Amino acid sequence: MARIAFGGFMHETNCFVQHPTTYADFCAPGSKPPLMRGKDLTEVLASSSFTTSGFLEQMQGRHELVPLVWTSGPVGGPVTREAYERISALFLAALSDALPVDLLFIEFHGAMVSDDYEDGEGELLRRIRAVIGNEIPIVITLDYHANVTPAMVAYTDGMLPYRTYPHVDKAETGRRAVQVINTIMERGRPSARAYRSSPFLIPLNSQCTLVDPSKGLIEKATSLEGPQLLNVAYLAG
Numbered sequence: 001m002a003r004i005a006f007g008g009f010m011h012e013t014n015c016f017v018q019h020p021t022t023y024a025d026f027c028a029p030g031s032k033p034p035l036m037r038g039k040d041l042t043e044v045l046a047s048s049s050f051t052t053s054g055f056l057e058q059m060q061g062r063h064e065l066v067p068l069v070w071t072s073g074p075v076g077g078p079v080t081r082e083a084y085e086r087i088s089a090l091f092l093a094a095l096s097d098a099l100p101v102d103l104l105f106i107e108f109h110g111a112m113v114s115d116d117y118e119d120g121e122g123e124l125l126r127r128i129r130a131v132i133g134n135e136i137p138i139v140i141t142l143d144y145h146a147n148v149t150p151a152m153v154a155y156t157d158g159m160l161p162y163r164t165y166p167h168v169d170k171a172e173t174g175r176r177a178v179q180v181i182n183t184i185m186e187r188g189r190p191s192a193r194a195y196r197s198s199p200f201l202i203p204l205n206s207q208c209t210l211v212d213p214s215k216g217l218i219e220k221a222t223s224l225e226g227p228q229l230l231n232v233a234y235l236a237g
Contacts, residue, residue: 005098007068008107017077032072041067051141054174068094084114103137110146122151137184147237153195159233207236
């Protein structure tokens, strides 16, 4: 039985919004649960529609699960320095206390910008690697509209974005993440990673995955997965 830590730090930043997203915004109850620590993650998220819900559904009873910190701020302006640093510190402290672990699962949005970092997720992953080293696998889930960076790819071993827009497969994405986790536990970390970014954005209305071109792109990405490719992540961001 493996010891698997899990948590989440989610924010969809709109840099055109002048009002910043504060620590209080992450802590306030609303359409999403407020900042949670420890066992609250399991109790609240198990019955939710987030990717962690699907992760918990598939993982319960199979491995020892260690909840860390989970929060999802409202869509808004850049995350303040105070909010980013406080939540990152809480996450890293909980992770440090949880060591040793065999794998780390994190739910991200993938489009977080803070006062100091254009790539909020990549910076947090860099800090996480400084804590756990380079050998412990990290698997993450992302929104379909994440802005993936080379750093995010370099620091992770599995990257599972939603495959639908409108987003109706969040929990299913968590279940797919478990499949990737199981493969990593059996075979070890992937030996290579590849990242490609096209200098083109598909217009928003055409990003709907019910119709082409996005429907075909998702189908193509899915078809490429197999024994030689742990996972293929297509994102519209």
